[in-house]
Structure formats: C-alpha cells, structure tokens
Amino acid sequence: xxDLIIFLSLLALGYGAGTWAExxxxxxxTERENATVNLPVVTLKSVDIPEHKIRSARLVYGSAVISVDxxxxxLASLRNVxxxxxxxxxxxxxxxxxxxLLRMKEMAGNATVIVNVRIETSAIGKQSRRKNIGCLEAMAxxxxxxxxx
Amino acid sequence: xxxxxxxxxINVNVSPTHPLKEFAILAGGLLAIVVGVYLALGLAVDLIxxxxxxxxxxxxxxxxxxxxxxxxxxxxxxxxLQSLVDRLQDRCAPLPYSITVHVTEADAVNAAxxxxxxxxxxxxxxxxxxSENELAFVLAHELxxxxxxxxxxxxxxxxxxxxxxxLLLGADNSINSxxxxxxVLTELSFSRKQETQADEFALETLFCHYGHVADxxxxxxxxxxxxxxxxxxxxxxxxxxxxxxxxHLEDLAQKRGYPTGHPLPLPVDxxxxxxxx
Numbered sequence: 001x002x003d004l005i006i007f008l009s010l011l012a013l014g015y016g017a018g019t020w021a022e023x024x025x026x027x028x029x030t031e032r033e034n035a036t037v038n039l040p041v042v043t044l045k046s047v048d049i050p051e052h053k054i055r056s057a058r059l060v061y062g063s064a065v066i067s068v069d070x071x072x073x074x075l076a077s078l079r080n081v082x083x084x085x086x087x088x089x090x091x092x093x094x095x096x097x098x099x100x101l102l103r104m105k106e107m108a109g110n111a112t113v114i115v116n117v118r119i120e121t122s123a124i125g126k127q128s129r130r131k132n133i134g135c136l137e138a139m140a141x142x143x144x145x146x147x148x149x
Numbered sequence: 150x151x152x153x154x155x156x157x158x159i160n161v162n163v164s165p166t167h168p169l170k171e172f173a174i175l176a177g178g179l180l181a182i183v184v185g186v187y188l189a190l191g192l193a194v195d196l197i198x199x200x201x202x203x204x205x206x207x208x209x210x211x212x213x214x215x216x217x218x219x220x221x222x223x224x225x226x227x228x229x230l231q232s233l234v235d236r237l238q239d240r241c242a243p244l245p246y247s248i249t250v251h252v253t254e255a256d257a258v259n260a261a262x263x264x265x266x267x268x269x270x271x272x273x274x275x276x277x278x279x280s281e282n283e284l285a286f287v288l289a290h291e292l293x294x295x296x297x298x299x300x301x302x303x304x305x306x307x308x309x310x311x312x313x314x315x316l317l318l319g320a321d322n323s324i325n326s327x328x329x330x331x332x333v334l335t336e337l338s339f340s341r342k343q344e345t346q347a348d349e350f351a352l353e354t355l356f357c358h359y360g361h362v363a364d365x366x367x368x369x370x371x372x373x374x375x376x377x378x379x380x381x382x383x384x385x386x387x388x389x390x391x392x393x394x395x396x397h398l399e400d401l402a403q404k405r406g407y408p409t410g411h412p413l414p415l416p417v418d419x420x421x422x423x424x425x426x
Contacts, residue, residue, distance in 0.1 A: 015168070030156075037154045075168060078175035087164040087171060094162045 014070030021069075022091060029098050036105045040113045041142065047115055053148045060114060061141035062103025065124060066096045068134040093121065096138035108144035117142035190309040198301045203245060206301065207265045223252040223272065229416045230270060233281070234288050241357035242292045242350070260287055262294035264301055280412035282364040286351050293350030299343045345397060352398055352407070361410030362402050366395045 068076075072088040079086045097119055108114050117140060124135040231250045238244060246266040256273040263269060268291050278284045294300050355362050369391045402409075 019168075033156055037156065040154065071168070071172070075172050075175070078172070078179065081179060082175060085164060087166055088168055091163045094160065 010070045011074060014072070014074075018069030018071055022095070025095055025099070029095065029102065032102050033098070036102065039105050039108065039111065041101060041105065041117050042113065042115055043117055045116050047113060047145070049145070049147055054145055055148050056111075056146045057143055059141065060104050060107040060111070060144040061139060062100045062105070062107060063137055063139040064096050064099035064103060065135050065137045066092050066099070068092060068136075073134060092136060093138070096121070096136055097140070100138040100140040104140045104142065110146070111144035112147040114142040114144045187309055194309065198298055201298075201301060223254065226272075226275065227252045230284075230288070233285060233416065234268070234292070237285060237289055237292065237354055237358055241354045242289065242296065244292060244295055246295055248292070248295065260291050262291045262300040266295065268292075268295075277368070278415060279367075280364050281415055282355065282359060282412040283368050284415065285358065286355055286365050287368060289351035289354040290347045292354065293347030294343070296350055297343065297346055299347065345394070348394055348398055349401060352401060356402075356405075356407045359410065359413070360408075362407040363410045364412040365402065366398050369395050 068089070072092070075088040076086050079088070100119065101117075104114065104117075119138060119140045121136060121138045124137055227250055230252065234248050234250055238248060248266050248268055251267060251269045252275070253269055253271050255271045258273045258277055259271050260274055261269045268288070270288075274287065275284075278287075352362060352365055355365055401407075
C-alpha cells in the first residue's frame with residue numbers, strides 16, 4: 001500500500017513539476033528564438049562570400065541536458081509494452097535541440113551567419129544499471145562567420 | 150524578393166496529444182489485459198478444480214496449511230467439534246474427505262474451509278453459540294464448501310492473483326502477504342452463489358441429522374448490527390446479504406416442509422468453555 005502511495009505521489013509530482021518546467025522552458029525558448037531570428041543558422045558547408053570580406057570564422061557550439069520526469073518515464077515504459085510513438089519523449093528532444101541551438105547562437109554573439117551546423121544527441125546515464133538517470137543531451141555546433149559590411 | 154526571417158509558427162516534432170489522455174489509455178489498457186488474464190485463469194481453475202484428485206489436493210494443501218498446529222488448551226473443544234463433524238458426515242453428508250477440525254484462538258466470529266480437508270473454527274465463533282443445532286449448521290455450512298470444493302477454487306484464484314502480483318509488483322508486496330495469511334484466501338473469494346449453495350447443503354444436513362431445522366438461521370440474526378464483522382467474515386459479510394440468506398433458508402425450509410423442533414443444548418465441553426468456573 002505504501003509503495004502504491006509513493007508511486008502515485010511521484011507520478012503526480014512528476015506530472016506537475018514536469019509540465020510546469022516544460023511550459024516555462026518553451027516560453028523562454030520562443031522568446032529567445034524571436035530575439036535571435038535574424039542570425040541565420042544553416043547546414044551549408046560554405047557560403048558565397050568573397051574570402052577577403054570574412055573578418056573571422058570560429059567554432060561555436062551549444063549543448064543542453066534535459067532530464068526526464070517521473071511521469072514521462074512511466075508513460076514511456078507503458079509505451080514500451082504496447083509500442084508506438086513515444087510521445088512523452090518528443091518534447092524533451094525538441095527542447096534539448098532548440099536550447100542547444102539557442103546557446104550556440106548566444107556563443108556566436110554578433111556573427112553574421114553560422115554555417116555547417118550539425119546537431120547531435122546522446123543519452124546520459126543509460127549504462128549506470130539500476131540508477132537510470134535518464135537525461136538526454138543535445139549538442140549543436142557550427143562555424144560562425146563575421147562578415148565586413 | 151526580399152527574404153524576411155521568421156519562426157515557422159508550428160512545431161511538427163511534438164505530438165499534440167495530451168499526456169494524461171495517453172497515460173489513461175495505456176494504463177487502462179494494461180489494467181484491462183491483466184484483469185482479463187486473471188479472470189480467464191480463474192475460469193480455467195474453475196474448470197480444472199472439480200477434476201482434481203484428493204491426493205493431489207492434499208499435496209497442494211501442504212504448502213498452505215502446514216503451519217496449523219494443535220493447541221493443547223482447546224484440545225477438548227477440538228475433540229468435541231470433531232465428533233460432531235464426524236457424526237454429521239457419517240449419516241448425512243458423505244464426503245470423500247476426512248475432515249480435520251482445528252480450533253484456533255481468535256476473536257474472529259468465523260470458520261474456514263481449507264484445502265486438504267482442514268476446517269478451522271475460531272473460538273470467537275464458539276463463544277456465540279447457544280445450541281448444538283446452531284453449531285451444527287455452521288459446521289455443515291463449511292462441509293458444504295468442501296462438498297462443492299469451493300475452498301479449492303479460492304485457492305486457485307489466490308494462486309493466480311499471487312502469481313500476477315508477483316510478476317507486476319515483485320515478490321514482497323502487500324497483496325502476497327495478505328494472501329499468505331492463508332485463512333484469508335478462501336474467505337476472500339467465496340461468491341454469493343457458493344455461500345448460498347453451502348447454506349442449502351447445511352440446511353439439508355441439519356434436517357437429515359436432527360429431523361428438524363431449529364436454530365438454522367439463528368446464528369445470522371444474532372450478530373449485532375454494529376458488531377465488527379471482521380474483514381472477510383462470510384457469515385455476516387453485510388447485513389442486507391444476511392437478511393437475504395435468512396429469507397432464502399426459511400423459504401427453502403417451508404417449501405420442503407422441514408419442521409422446526411427444539412434445539413439441543415451445546416455439547417458439555419463447549420458449554421464448559423463458555424462459562425469458566
């Protein structure tokens with residue numbers, strides 16, 4: 001009985017806190033995306049700019065680690081039984097990727113464009129047997145170019 | 150054309166389904182499957198049980214009733230009950246069982262039919278008895294459970310429940326410890342129908358043995374309304390249920406023309422226990 005109460009409390013806590021954190025994070029993401037909308041982030045390896053006009057080219061990167069909440073994990077484990085889209089993890093990946101991009105943009109400062117952008121994702125704590133920490137990291141990196149006016 | 154940077158406005162990477170809705174569907178589905186399997190296994194057990202041989206039942210029962218130990222303090226009572234059961238069984242309730250009566254000191258007003266022909270009677274029940282006929286009815290009711298092999302059905306379902314809960318919750322969960330208390334397991338799963346059949350069996354046995362059905366229903370009506378019925382006490386599980394059972398027994402007695410005679414006093418051993426000097 002105690003087990004069940006603990007389980008349900010954790011579930012409620014996970015849902016409440018997780019939803020709150022997610023909403024707050026998305027608000028912040030949207031805000032910052034709007035603020036940095038004029039810094040192009042492209043996957044092209046090169047851009048058609050004469051070399052003498054490029055004042056600097058440097059590596060920029062941003063990484064974000066987002067944790068799974070208890071509710072999402074239980075929901076995903078239920079999905080493990082039946083199969084199908086693990087919808088509860090979709091928003092985590094989405095947030096991690098966008099946050100990583102935003103941090104990369106922040107690092108780029110007032111660059112003109114970021115080229116050759118790649119995004120990579122990895123799970124953290126997957127191997128630590130019983131104590132599954134269950135976080136994921138997204139990392140975005142690219143080359144920030146500053147062009148003379 | 151001038152390019153203007155702007156956000157896409159929609160997020161295609163996150164499904165719009167509400168997580169609580171998804172949770173309800175998945176958890177509900179899983180629960181439905183578990184319940185379905187439990188019911189199906191329970192049904193399978195119902196089909197198998199009547200074909201189980203006595204030998205096998207005794208072997209199976211060992212695991213559950215192995216810890217029933219004889220208490221010296223109530224040896225006389227046990228003997229007296231045993232002889233009453235033997236007499237009932239001898240003339241009127243021929244069962245393919247050798248019934249062994251165990252008296253357990255507990256306040257519960259209850260008795261239980263356990264696998265392997267073990268009948269457990271609590272001293273709390275004996276304290277409520279006022280006549281031999283009343284006692285005989287309760288004992289015959291338990292014999293009725295043996296006759297219909299209800300106690301085995303309870304056992305089978307309990308085993309299924311135990312297996313399921315172990316798979317889902319691990320070995321040391323609360324459901325298992327509840328079932329593990331042994332006496333609970335048969336009580337838990339006697340259905341209304343099984344109780345009614347055992348009642349009918351008891352009434353017939355009573356008529357056959359005494360030639361009348363005096364005090365057959367007195368036990369039910371004697372339990373105080375506000376009395377603690379115990380957790381799974383099946384003699385007085387709920388009061389409306391008892392009234393139904395009394396009504397059913399009286400109807401049956403009338404229909405078959407069973408006379409009401411004079412109840413016999415309690416056997417000496419039991420009467421002595423009730424009023425210690």
